[in-house]
Amino acid sequence: xxxxxxxxxxxxxxxxxxxxxxxxxxxxxxxxxxxxxxxxxxxxxxxxxxxxxxxxxxxxxxxxxxxxxxxxxxxxxxxxxxxxxxxxxxxxxxxxxxxxxxxxxxxxxxxxxxxxxxxxxxxxxxxxxxxxxxxxxxxxxxxxxxxxxxxxxxxxxxxxxxxxxxxxxxxxxxxxxxxxxxxxxxxxxxxxxxxxxxxxxxxxxxxxxxxxxxxxxxxxxxxxxxxxxxxxxxxxxxxxxxxxxxxxxxxxxxxxxxxx
Amino acid sequence: xxxxxxxxxxxxxxxxxxxxxxxxxxxxxxxxxxxxxxxxxxxxxxxxxxxxxxxxxxxxxxxxxxxxxxxxxxxxxxxxxxxxxxxxxxxxxxxxxxxxxxxxxxxxxxxxxxxxxxxxxxxxxxxxxxxxxxxxxxxxxxxxxxxxxxxxxxxxxxxxxxxxxxxxxxxxxxxxxxxxxxxxxxxxxxxxxxxxxxxxxxxxxxxxxxxxxxxxxxxxxxxxxxxxxxxxxxxxxxxxxxxxxxxxxxxxxxxxxxxxxxxxxxxxxxxxxxxxxxxxxxxxxxxxxxxxxxxxxxxxxxxxxxxxxxxxxxxxxxxxxxxxxxxxxxxxxxxxx
Numbered sequence: 051x052x053x054x055x056x057x058x059x060x061x062x063x064x065x066x067x068x069x070x071x072x073x074x075x076x077x078x079x080x081x082x083x084x085x086x087x088x089x090x091x092x093x094x095x096x097x098x099x100x101x102x103x104x105x106x107x108x109x110x111x112x113x114x115x116x117x118x119x120x121x122x123x124x125x126x127x128x129x130x131x132x133x134x135x136x137x138x139x140x141x142x143x144x145x146x147x148x149x150x151x152x153x154x155x156x157x158x159x160x161x162x163x164x165x166x167x168x169x170x171x172x173x174x175x176x177x178x179x180x181x182x183x184x185x186x187x188x189x190x191x192x193x194x195x196x197x198x199x200x201x202x203x204x205x206x207x208x209x210x211x212x213x214x215x216x217x218x219x220x221x222x223x224x225x226x227x228x229x230x231x232x233x234x235x236x237x238x239x240x241x242x243x244x245x246x247x248x249x250x251x252x253x254x255x256x257x258x259x260x261x262x263x264x265x266x267x268x269x270x271x272x273x274x275x276x277x278x279x280x281x282x283x284x285x286x287x288x289x290x291x292x293x294x295x296x297x298x299x300x301x302x303x304x305x306x307x308x309x310x
Numbered sequence: 311x312x313x314x315x316x317x318x319x320x321x322x323x324x325x326x327x328x329x330x331x332x333x334x335x336x337x338x339x340x341x342x343x344x345x346x347x348x349x350x351x352x353x354x355x356x357x358x359x360x361x362x363x364x365x366x367x368x369x370x371x372x373x374x375x376x377x378x379x380x381x382x383x384x385x386x387x388x389x390x391x392x393x394x395x396x397x398x399x400x401x402x403x404x405x406x407x408x409x410x411x412x413x414x415x416x417x418x419x420x421x422x423x424x425x426x427x428x429x430x431x432x433x434x435x436x437x438x439x440x441x442x443x444x445x446x447x448x449x450x451x452x453x454x455x456x457x458x459x460x461x462x463x464x465x466x467x468x469x470x471x472x473x474x475x476x477x478x479x480x481x482x483x484x485x486x487x488x489x490x491x492x493x494x495x496x497x498x499x500x501x502x503x504x505x506x507x508x509x510x511x512x513x514x515x516x517x518x519x520x521x522x523x524x525x526x527x528x529x530x531x532x533x534x535x536x537x538x539x540x541x542x543x544x545x546x547x548x549x550x551x552x553x554x555x556x557x558x559x560x561x562x563x564x565x566x567x568x569x570x571x572x573x574x575x576x577x578x579x580x581x582x583x584x585x586x587x588x589x590x591x592x593x594x595x596x597x598x599x600x601x602x603x604x605x606x607x608x609x610x611x612x613x614x615x616x617x618x619x620x621x622x623x624x625x626x627x628x629x630x631x632x633x634x635x636x637x638x639x640x641x642x643x644x645x646x647x
Contacts, residue, residue: 058431
């Protein structure tokens with residue numbers, strides 16, 4: 051799909067959204083309140099304990115903000131198409147996406163692009179800037195580029211996680227519980243993973259590589275560890291995204307073989 | 311030239327076996343046994359470019375499955391399938407440019423936006439040139455009488471208007487074949503008539519091949535030259551519509567006459583009495599070529615005509631037609647399976 055066609059889809063979606071302006075604005079307010087509560091919990095905790103595993107409030111705010119920001123970017127692309135997939139399959143509407151001369155994956159992504167994450171982006175960027183101003187980070191050219199790429203890689207990891215939920219419904223029809231599970235899990239990285247037991251740390255690094263979204267980049271940027279391997283963090287996202295897209299396409303072949 | 315060619319095509323669905331009985335639920339949950347159902351069971355036919363073919367059968371006969379295999383949505387279990395010389399599921403994107411698909415039960419239009427916005431997006435997806443796009447949109451707005459609603463949001467359209475827009479959308483990229491899955495389902499008589507007239511016209515004027523599934527024989531009579539009847543995944547009849555009528559002795563009509571008072575026995579020379587409940591009698595009028603109005607003449611000629619309270623005339627149902635096709639064609643040993 052060309053970029054031009056993708057933007058044409060965005061234009062159409064924006065116009066649909068504007069048909070229900072009040073709903074759109076109320077949704078934004080709701081999200082800002084919801085995420086403000088997320089920050090508030092951690093702030094209250096730190097008000098009492100001052101440090102979590104050696105991480106102070108501005109550092110924690112950095113961790114949470116990177117999680118929310120990358121989630122917002124990733125989910126803008128993949129949340130709606132992947133979580134709608136279950137219903138599309140059950141109602142047979144997925145067929146519509148298989149009769150066009152474009153790739154069904156990009157077609158779904160383009161037609162379900164979600165503008166609703168603007169609120170997430172707003173609140174996370176504000177908190178991110180605030181936290182960076184209160185942190186003593188040396189911002190050279192390299193650090194800036196590294197940070198940009200980790201944000202990109204993190205967004206890809208977040209997008210990929212949602213693609214796996216969509217793939218699940220292609221193989222097994224139902225994915226509701228996977229979605230629920232994912233939303234229970236995705237906030238564990240609001241805390242440094244060193245706070246968890248070894249098993250959970252291994253899971254978050256090697257099985258569900260969520261720690262690469264914010265924890266490892268933070269270790270490097272906030273000078274908390276001096277491991278040269280941390281420089282490789284930005285390649286994890288693209289690799290994971292490619293893997294999940296591959297799994298999704300295997301799933302669509304399975305769907306075409308089995309039928310609905 | 312054949313544009314669709316299928317040979318001994320089979321599609322099997324595999325479903326988990328379900329058990330009944332006291333522990334049926336647990337057994338169903340744990341069992342790894344499967345049941346294979348054949349939705350399409352060894353069907354062969356070929357369709358030439360510009361042909362119009364009706365694919366008729368009762369619910370569950372495998373009509374939609376056939377459309378899904380021809381459009382590349384589903385992969386067949388066995389057999390050969392070619393659309394425009396290519397295997398649809400392998401060359402899905404190339405085939406997509408050559409075909410238009412209309413699903414009667416699901417919309418491909420953007421629900422909240424004016425119809426033209428969906429057309430506009432379609433133009434970009436298929437890379438249609440400005441001049442082609444403008445002339446075709448103009449042509450279809452006129453042909454389908456869509457002028458009054460192309461700028462209205464789809465959600466405000468009646469079902470008949472929406473179906474017209476769906477068909478125009480499927481034709482915008484000038485496909486060689488138009489597939490329609492139950493295009494007249496849920497429409498009222500006038501809307502049905504409009505859609506049928508239009509499809510016939512498009513088929514004749516633009517030479518686009520039409521293949522439509524339906525369980526309404528009228529659709530096929532008015533749109534198609536050729537009819538394929540399927541039942542339980544097998545082809546029961548394949549030939550032209552007039553041929554079918556000759557084979558099964560025409561489409562009989564069932565007539566129920568209700569009288570104010572019981573007139574006693576009434577017999578018609580061209581009808582069989584199916585049920586006699588005194589005041590309500592049900593006949594099957596046998597169709598004869600060239601005597602289409604003999605039914606009304608017969609009814610009007612009975613002595614108790616002024617005692618008639620109500621008359622209802624029904625076409626034979628699709629199941630009865632299939633049954634008749636089976637019996638008659640078996641006798642003539644012309645059945646093609």
